[in-house]
Amino acid sequence: MxxxxxxxxxxxxxxxxxxxxxxxxxxxxxxxxxxxxxxxxxxxxxxxxxxxxxxxxxxxxxxxxxxxxxxxxxxxxxxxxxxxxxxxxxxxxxxxxxxxxxxxxxxxxxxxxxxxxxxxxxxxxxxxxxxxxxxxxxxxxxxxxxxxxxxxxxxxxxxxxxxxxxxxxxxxxxxxxxxxxxxxxxxxxxxxxxxxxxxxxxxxxxxxxxxxxxxxLHEPYQGLKKHLKDIIVKTVKRHGKIIIPSFALGRAQEIIYLLHEMRIEKEIPFIEIFIDSPLAREITQVFRKYHNIYDKDAKSFFHKFGDIFSFKGLTFTSSVEESKYINSINRPIIIIAASGMCEGGRVVHHLKQNIENYRNTILIIGYQAVETLGRKLLDKNLSTVRILGEEYIKKSSIIQLHEFSxxxxxxxxxxxxxxxxxxxxxxxxxxxxxxxxxxxxxxxxxxxxxxxxxxxxxxxxxxxx
Ligand SMILES: [Zn+2]
CATH class of the missing domain: 3.60.15.10 (Ribonuclease Z/Hydroxyacylglutathione hydrolase-like)
Structure with a gap:
């Protein structure tokens, strides 16, 4: 051989x-x-x-x-x-x-x-x-x-x-x-x-x-829910929105599951959550289809509460109109959108709309390669970033969680x-x-x-x- x-x-x-x-x-x-x-x-x-x-x-x-x-x-x-x-x-x-x-x-x-x-x-x-x-x-x-x-x-x-x-x-x-x-x-x-x-x-x-x-070595996963809770509670207090750039596969489903759990445990206030990625929506369908290969915890959650990826206030958007509608909402919400490194996809539009408001939080949960918009958002030496050809001041709070990998x-x-x-x-x-x-x-x-x-x-x- x-x-x-x-x-x-x-x-x-x-x-x-x-x-x-x-x-x-x-x-x-x-x-x-x-x-x-x-x-x-x-x-x-x-x-x-x-x-x-x-x-x-x-x-x-x-x-x-x-x-x-x-x-x-x-x-x-x-x-x-x-x-x-x-x-x-x-x-x-x-x-x-x-x-x-x-x-x-x-x-x-x-x-x-x-x-x-x-x-x-x-x-x-x-x-x-x-x-x-x-x-x-x-x-x-x-x-x-x-x-x-x-x-x-x-x-x-x-x-x-x-x-x-x-x-x-x-x-x-x-x-x-x-x-x-x-x-x-x-x-x-x-x-x-x-x-x-x-x-x-x-x-x-x-x-x-x-x-x-x-x-x-990675940061331990155990602290994740607490970090997430703190970020959500603080942003909601400021009446801000939380924008989470996310890969459509894996990261998006994980975060939906975590938010669902935290909602049931009454750890986070009730705010609407939008998954603004047609690809994430389709991949989530595949997750629904193969619940037989979930781990023990997710299986028992599924048997107790039903579909992991459906709960009150969670919306998967598909059309561009629906995506635009999210921007007209004037109350605390969570927006999860691709792409994970902010190099395209609908998240770019949400960043544009929300980055210059100090009430909002941009939550980075994935690896950001050099030269990507995601990496520039995290770079503390930069006070502005270029999004779709225009310069924006980083007024919102930008936080990175290292636990996801x-x-x-x-x-x-x-x-x-x-x-x-x-x-x-x-x-x-x-x-x-x-x-x-x-x-x-x-x-x-x-x-x-x-x-x-x-x-x-x-x-x-x-x-x-
Ligand atoms: Zn891989």
Whole structure:
């Protein structure tokens, strides 16, 4: 068996790892690179190494693990192959379809806009279009967690809970000779709301693991509700609004669940809550559909109070008119809108409307990459920010909560390794991390007695195992 690393090498995006076994080629994830537009675009368009794929297994629906599926299948279909399938858990398939359509739509709109402004040549096409996404839908095959199947001859595979987002899985494959390979996908942190904790996989000969936070620790989750309560109570006292930029997947559902709980516990005053994101609304539908894979607490909440994502005063808006109506409301409300880093989506309009009022709070709950509007909002050295071409003074209070993260931190990752049968591990490959995190985590594992730890250095690096 041979492994070839086609992405997430010395970086956290573009996950794609190829397994070659007895003349067949099995791809683990097919992610998009994200970051600065031009360099990532070159990486994304280069599909070298992806030729002749026989099957694809997807760990979870985040775009950095799925975003190049439409490109891959454009090539596969051009070669008249209709026998290549994409395997993933039920929830992952549903969410992946929504996210890919959304991503294609955004790309189409961006290209139109840039072309109009004369910033790109007229022949330039998006990476993929909504019709590319529609074309791959029939190649998805849904699998239950723990269901064993044979994606290529001689290899048995199954999906095991990874505890990262709804539907997320570690992938365990076993060859007919009995060699096992575990690909962790993204590992979640323990005790996330709604999402089950990852399941331990004790036995694996080869491990490909993520190391996103291999050198860092998260703030404990326990203090979150109190922080959230304080922020809401204070803002309501000032008669202000609370604007929460949020990813449509995961973060949005978590915060709805928390607010629902706090409402039942009478911890927060009654104010209306608007989820102003059509994508979040659609993804929430998928959460409703798969309540069988909630964690214990969310299941018992569901049995006691019914749908987690419906309660008095909670509104999912869809049309632009509804979105505009929210701005005309003149009383304390909570607005949750995408995108998470404020780089587009409806949240931008809400920020524009509300940032110059000292009564309001902008609550940042997710990671904000360098150069994004979200990061500029948090930058204490900046007194103004540019939103949609205009300068605004930061008068509202801007608060960041650090407790939200769907990723395992260093301790979680170490625990995951310590739970394994060390004597069986032959090779460990560290991917999906920045250089500092990869090296630091490698040292941590070495200190704990793990051996044969490799960090692939460039795209295309391969290892015989
Ligand atoms: Zn992820």
């Amino acid at each position: 041979k492994i070839k690393f086609l992405g997430a090498v010395n970086t956290v995006t573009g996950s794609a790892h190829l397994i070659e076994y007895k003349g067949k080629r099995l791809l683990l994830d097919c992610g998009m690179f994200q970051g600065k537009r031009e360099p990532t675009e070159i990486l994304n368009r280069n599909m070298q190494g992806f030729e002749g794929i026989d099957a694809v297994l997807i760990s979870h629906s985040h775009i950095d693990h799925t975003g190049r599926l439409p490109l891959l299948f454009r090539n596969i279909l051009e070669n008249n192959r209709t026998d290549v399938f994409i395997y993933a858990t039920n929830a992952t398939v549903d969410i992946t379809e929504l996210l890919l359509l959304d991503s294609a739509h955004i790309q189409e709109e961006n290209i139109k806009y840039l072309r109009k402004k004369g910033r790109i040549p007229s022949g330039k096409e998006p990476l993929y279009t909504t019709s590319d996404v529609e074309a791959i839908k029939k190649f998805f095959i849904k699998k239950d967690y723990e269901e064993v199947f044979e994606p290529i001859p001689g290899i048995k595979a199954k999906f095991i809970e990874a505890g990262h987002i709804l539907g997320s899985a570690q992938i365990l494959i076993k060859t007919e000779e009995g060699k096992t390979l575990l690909y962790t996908g993204d590992i979640g942190r323990q005790h996330l709301p709604i999402i089950r904790d990852r399941r331990t996989v004790k036995e694996a000969n080869v491990i490909i693991s993520e190391t996103t936070y291999g050198d860092r 769907a990723h395992a931190d260093k301790n979680d990752l170490v625990n995951m390794y310590e739970e394994k049968d060390k004597t069986l591990i032959e090779n460990i490959f560290l991917v999906h991390g920045e250089e500092r995190s990869l090296n630091s985590f490698k040292n941590t594992l070495l200190e704990r007695g793990f051996k044969n730890i490799h960090i692939p250095q460039k795209i295309g690096d391969s290892f015989e195992i």
